[in-house]
Amino acid sequence: MIKEGQVLMEKSKTSKAKDIKEKEGTVEVFIMGKSYKVPAGLTIMKALEYAGYRYIRGCGCRAGFCGACSTIYRKEDEQKLGFDLACQKVVEDKMYLVQLPFVPASKAEYDIDKIVPKESTIMEIYPEIARCVSCNTCTKSCPQDIEVMKYIQRAVRGDISKCAEISFDCIQCGLCAMRCPADIKHYHVSQLARRLRGKYLDTKSKNLASRLKEIENRKYDSEIEKIIKLNKNEIMDLYKNRKIEAEEEGKGGD
Amino acid sequence: MTVIEGYPDYMLKSIKLCEEKREKNMAQPVKPMSMKAREEMLKKYHPDYMEGTKRELRVGKDKGMLLYNGIVDLLESKTVIDPKDIDLSKIDYDVDLLIIGGGGAGTVAALFAYESGVPKDRILIVTKLRHGDANSMMAQGGIQAADRPEDSPALHYLDIYGGGHFTNKPELARALALDAPGIINWHEQLGVMYDRHENGEFQELSGGGTCRNRMHSCKDYSGMEMMRNIRDQARNLEIPVLEFCPVAELIMDDKGQIVGGVAFNLETFEYYVIRAKATILATGGSGRLHLANYPTTNHYGATGDGLIMAYHAGANLLDLDTIQIHPTGDAYPEPLVGILSTEKIRGLGAIPLNKNGDPFVFPLEPRDVESAALIKECKEGRGIVTPTGMPGVWLDTPMIEIIHGEGTIETKLAGEVRKFKRFGIDMAKQPILVYPTLHYQNGGVEINEKTETILPGLFAAGEVTGGVHGKNRLMGNSLLDFNVFGRRAGIYAAKYIKKAKIGKLTLSHLDKFNKMLEQANIKPIKSAPIILPEYRGEMAISRALDIF
Numbered sequence: 073m074i075k076e077g078q079v080l081m082e083k084s085k086t087s088k089a090k091d092i093k094e095k096e097g098t099v100e101v102f103i104m105g106k107s108y109k110v111p112a113g114l115t116i117m118k119a120l121e122y123a124g125y126r127y128i129r130g131c132g133c134r135a136g137f138c139g140a141c142s143t144i145y146r147k148e149d150e151q152k153l154g155f156d157l158a159c160q161k162v163v164e165d166k167m168y169l170v171q172l173p174f175v176p177a178s179k180a181e182y183d184i185d186k187i188v189p190k191e192s193t194i195m196e197i198y199p200e201i202a203r204c205v206s207c208n209t210c211t212k213s214c215p216q217d218i219e220v221m222k223y224i225q226r227a228v229r230g231d232i233s234k235c236a237e238i239s240f241d242c243i244q245c246g247l248c249a250m251r252c253p254a255d256i257k258h259y260h261v262s263q264l265a266r267r268l269r270g271k272y273l274d275t276k277s278k279n280l281a282s283r284l285k286e287i288e289n290r291k292y293d294s295e296i297e298k299i300i301k302l303n304k305n306e307i308m309d310l311y312k313n314r315k316i317e318a319e320e321e322g323k324g325g326d
Numbered sequence: 327m328t329v330i331e332g333y334p335d336y337m338l339k340s341i342k343l344c345e346e347k348r349e350k351n352m353a354q355p356v357k358p359m360s361m362k363a364r365e366e367m368l369k370k371y372h373p374d375y376m377e378g379t380k381r382e383l384r385v386g387k388d389k390g391m392l393l394y395n396g397i398v399d400l401l402e403s404k405t406v407i408d409p410k411d412i413d414l415s416k417i418d419y420d421v422d423l424l425i426i427g428g429g430g431a432g433t434v435a436a437l438f439a440y441e442s443g444v445p446k447d448r449i450l451i452v453t454k455l456r457h458g459d460a461n462s463m464m465a466q467g468g469i470q471a472a473d474r475p476e477d478s479p480a481l482h483y484l485d486i487y488g489g490g491h492f493t494n495k496p497e498l499a500r501a502l503a504l505d506a507p508g509i510i511n512w513h514e515q516l517g518v519m520y521d522r523h524e525n526g527e528f529q530e531l532s533g534g535g536t537c538r539n540r541m542h543s544c545k546d547y548s549g550m551e552m553m554r555n556i557r558d559q560a561r562n563l564e565i566p567v568l569e570f571c572p573v574a575e576l577i578m579d580d581k582g583q584i585v586g587g588v589a590f591n592l593e594t595f596e597y598y599v600i601r602a603k604a605t606i607l608a609t610g611g612s613g614r615l616h617l618a619n620y621p622t623t624n625h626y627g628a629t630g631d632g633l634i635m636a637y638h639a640g641a642n643l644l645d646l647d648t649i650q651i652h653p654t655g656d657a658y659p660e661p662l663v664g665i666l667s668t669e670k671i672r673g674l675g676a677i678p679l680n681k682n683g684d685p686f687v688f689p690l691e692p693r694d695v696e697s698a699a700l701i702k703e704c705k706e707g708r709g710i711v712t713p714t715g716m717p718g719v720w721l722d723t724p725m726i727e728i729i730h731g732e733g734t735i736e737t738k739l740a741g742e743v744r745k746f747k748r749f750g751i752d753m754a755k756q757p758i759l760v761y762p763t764l765h766y767q768n769g770g771v772e773i774n775e776k777t778e779t780i781l782p783g784l785f786a787a788g789e790v791t792g793g794v795h796g797k798n799r800l801m802g803n804s805l806l807d808f809n810v811f812g813r814r815a816g817i818y819a820a821k822y823i824k825k826a827k828i829g830k831l832t833l834s835h836l837d838k839f840n841k842m843l844e845q846a847n848i849k850p851i852k853s854a855p856i857i858l859p860e861y862r863g864e865m866a867i868s869r870a871l872d873i874f
Contacts, residue, residue: 115661124866126858128570128592131626132459135665136745137550138625140459160748162661181562184517216744236519241547241740244554263558267517270555275526276514283473283507292504295480299487300496311488312361314481317539318532318690319358 099165116143116158116169130171134159139245142172142215155213155247175246177257182264189268191230198261201228203254210248210258216241220248220258227261235262236269331750333658337759340710343683344722344757351677351685352725358688364695371698371705373618374648374797385846386637386839393646396615400634403854404840407575407597409833412588414577417601419568421450422823424586424602426573426632428453429460430549430808431788431815432608433556436565438816444823446565450600452589454572454627454857458557460610461625461789462808465549466668466741467533468541469809470802471506474530477538479503486803489535489692490768490796493645497775498794498811502803505810510542512809516555519544521738531673533801534653535692541802546668546741549805571598572631572857575836576605576639576784579829584639584784588833590857603826604783604819607632608812611767611789614859617649620764621664631855632790636771638839641779644792645769650799653678653696655763657710657718659749664763667742669693669801671721671758674738675729679720679757680708694798697762710759718759727754766804768795777815783826785819787811 098109101119108123117131132140141158148166158171180197187193195201201224210220223238239262248258286292299307333341344351359367369375383391383398393401423439425432428451436449451457472482482503487494510528513520521529521543530539544551560567573587577599586602609632613624622628637643654671656662672678672689678696679685680703687699703709704717711717726735735754736743746753769792777785788808795803843850860867 113660118661118861121861122863122866124862124870126860126862127626128858129455132455133461133464133625135464135623136741137464137547138456138459140456160661160745179561181564183562184559185515240519240545240551241744243550263554266519266551267555267558270513270517270519271515272517274519274522275524277473277522277527279475279527280471280473280507280510280514282475284511287479287504287507292479295478296483296500296504299480299483300500304492307484307487307492308361311484311492314484314537316358316537317476318536319688 099163101163102168104170105168110163112163114163116161116163117141119163120158129173130158136160137243139243142245142247143169144172145169156215157245160215172247172250175250177246177249177260179257179260180264184267184271187268189232189272193268194227194230194232194235194261194264197264198257200254200256201261204228204256205254207253209251209253213247213251215245215247216243218242223262224256224258227265232265232268233273235265239265333751333756334713337710340681340683341720341756344679344720347683348722348725351679351722352728355677356685356688359691359695364691367695367698367702371701372694373620373651374694376618379618380647384848385842387640387642391643394617394649396617397612397630397633397646400615400630400854400856401637402843402848402850403852404843404850405575405638405836406853406855407588407833407836409836412597412599412833414599414831414833416599418598419450419600421600422448422603423450423819424600424605425449425451425608426587426605427460427608427610427788428457428567428569429608429610429788430462430553430556430805431812432606433457433560434809434812435606435608435787435816435819436560437556437563438813439820440563440565442817442820444820446563450566450568450602452568452571452573452600454570454631456569457567458553459625459627460553461628462549462805463553464623464625464666465805466546466666467670467673468531468543468548468802469510469805470533470536470540470800471510471542471806472503472538472540473507473510473528474538474540477540479506481537482506482540485536485800486795489800490798492796494796495793498773501775501814502794502806502810505813506806509806509809509813513552513555516559518551518555521545531670532690533669533673534690534696535800536802541670541673543670545737546670546739552805573600573635574631574855574857575635575833577601577831577833578639578835579831581829583782583829585828585831587635601828601831603823603828604785606815606819607636607771607784607786607790608788608815609790613764613767617764620651620762621655622764623652623655623664623666624764626859629856629859630767631857632786633770634855636779636784636786639781639784639835641771641781641784643770644772645797646767646792648768648797649764650693650766650768651697651762652765653693653700653762654721654760656758657716657761658712658759660712660714660716662745662749663716665745666763666765667721667758667760668739671723671726671739671742674726674734676721676723676725678760679722681710682708692798692800700760700762704761712759716761718761720757721760722757723753724755724757766799768797768799773811775814776818777811778818783822785815787815
């Protein structure tokens with residue numbers, strides 16, 4: 073097992089990189105203008121590490137969820153800037169790379185318990201959304217391919233639910249806000265929309281409400297206490313013989 | 327230069343077999359294993375049971391305890407701080423509550439400490455990276471809470487306890503099960519957007535080892551959606567956060583209490599002395615130690631710092647002889663190796679298949695059993711081997727579209743779809759290749775149901791703790807863990823603060839620990855906690871000058 077594990081680990085580290093280097097060759101990347109040769113097939117993040125960089129900023133979950141590694145790049149002979157996550161995007165030959173260590177966009181402070189969700193709510197808290205010129209630069213810079221401009225337009229029109237829905241996959245990297253000519257803080261705007269929807273607009277669960285009451289009335293305390301007091305064989309039997317819902321359905325429920 | 331586009335031909339041939347047998351595979355599912363079969367599977371194929379992965383600890387409170395080598399290495403290292411270098415007479419931050427870690431547990435603790443009466447200016451969250459950079463943010467599948475009429479907290483308790491091989495601390499498992507519905511309710515008040523039916527009831531799925539469908543989700547961004555809300559709330563309340571300043575060691579006083587920590591500014595290389603009446607340890611897990619040499623799903627900062635500094639101060643540890651390897655880490659393409667594909671995929675009905683397109687395991691066994699079954703299949707030659715030598719088995723995702731209707735994958739697994747699309751793989755039409763990956767630190771610093779450690783003044787919550795999950799955590803219980811115990815830590819620390827009296831500050835426990843190493847004849851080669859993992863190329867490191 074260890075041996076197997078070792079093989080796996082090495083794959084994600086340098087000797088693996090050497091393997092690829094022999095097989096696939098190298099590409100040249102320019103990290104903040106300096107040239108480095110790195111194995112083809114690495115993500116931008118691993119390429120920087122291969123080149124000798126040790127991350128403090130610009131690296132987070134390494135799996136596309138946290139927005140810490142926003143990267144701006146350009147390929148030689150091209151004018152267009154590209155935007156992506158260093159942990160997700162694979163390096164290409166002659167890429168000029170820089171990462172964004174911090175986004176200085178301002179966030180409104182509000183008491184979510186005191187807001188009344190109306191058509192004008194988002195506009196009142198983030199009035200700058202009215203300045204949107206529909207240039208769509210935000211959408212083009214989104215590494216998640218979210219239709220950023222579209223959700224801002226929904227926010228302008230007061231459609232909180234739709235703004236929340238379209239923006240749901242936002243990882244709050246802030247690239248949209250850094251590119252916006254109208255200084256809109258899209259990712260903060262949509263955060264507000266989602267909280268308003270989750271708190272006020274989505275219908276609430278009746279099952280949850282009645283379960284909370286039962287727990288408050290200590291309905292399950294003695295039942296759990298009884299299980300805790302069983303000896304090991306008894307509790308194993310109880311566990312073994314419990315009915316499995318997913319098995320009865322032949323699939324996960326929904 | 328090659329950009330990976332879809333699967334190579336030999337894999338497509340194997341996928342063809344999966345397609346041909348799909349109808350039959352869906353009609354004739356593999357039954358769950360008996361307890362005995364589970365046990366045999368684990369003993370033969372899970373790294374927890376392999377020789378050579380663990381050894382006895384030779385120093386400190388838990389001397390003689392069997393732990394993973396990577397953890398023993400760090401526990402037997404000298405302390406990263408030399409007390410001589412620290413001037414404790416100059417206090418940089420003087421607060422009531424120090425929270426070490428800005429992930430789920432730490433942020434929830436801050437919110438409930440505030441709610442329990444600790445003024446915001448008397449709270450300080452310090453965190454190694456950014457606020458919210460944590461495994462919490464990455465949890466995809468969902469959170470368990472027994473709130474359907476068919477379900478009950480007692481059944482949830484039974485699942486937690488059985489899934490943990492009956493080794494959990496019962497008081498902690500009980501807290502987890504009983505507090506769960508209240509946490510979902512709190513999330514509703516914050517504004518977390520859960521997946522619901524039109525009538526407002528939650529869409530609840532099954533997870534490995536759960537006897538009822540009780541996993542609540544927010545697409546496959548469940549942890550991110552929770553963390554976004556919790557963090558936004560903390561920002562609205564202006565709770566102070568010090569980013570890129572990990573605490574490296576705890577500070578004690580002459581009465582043996584924990585009274586703060588020494589933080590290190592990663593960008594200016596200065597240390598800060600933080601004095602606090604109570605300290606909450608919420609540093610998360612240790613996937614980046616790559617125990618048993620596995621790749622990991624974990625966050626960059628998951629280096630087990632909390633375990634190490636708590637141990638230096640005299641805390642005790644639990645269940646660190648087990649690790650959670652998640653059954654479905656990605657095995658192809660290469661840039662994704664080790665990254666998680668959520669258990670929700672199996673919750674929605676996808677079945678693991680071998681290279682012949684045949685099923686071999688009930689898809690929703692507890693994680694350790696499911697992982698062992700996948701490892702077995704590959705070891706016995708029925709896995710697919712990728713062009714870079716990585717083994718894997720198929721997870722037949724197109725089944726989901728057949729069960730729940732076309733478009734389900736796109737709406738319920740948006741993150742997964744996005745991830746594979748980059749490499750020309752459409753998981754609604756083709757299966758994905760998976761192999762177990764290091765996912766969770768089952769054990770850690772022992773706490774009780776008030777989140778107290780054995781050290782007065784030190785509370786702990788989240789992945790850094792031990793006892794909640796015993797020797798194996800079930801899916802959907804880690805998001806629940808950081809909420810339940812983060813909340814309790816905030817509440818109980820706030821209570822403790824009211825009576826706490828700080829004595830004279832000291833770091834003598836570090837000298838004492840280093841002396842113990844000497845006496846045990848251990849010659850440490852490194853110092854710990856390590857703060858950041860090392861991924862630089864070998865060449866880059868061997869030619870570096872040690873000037874920092």
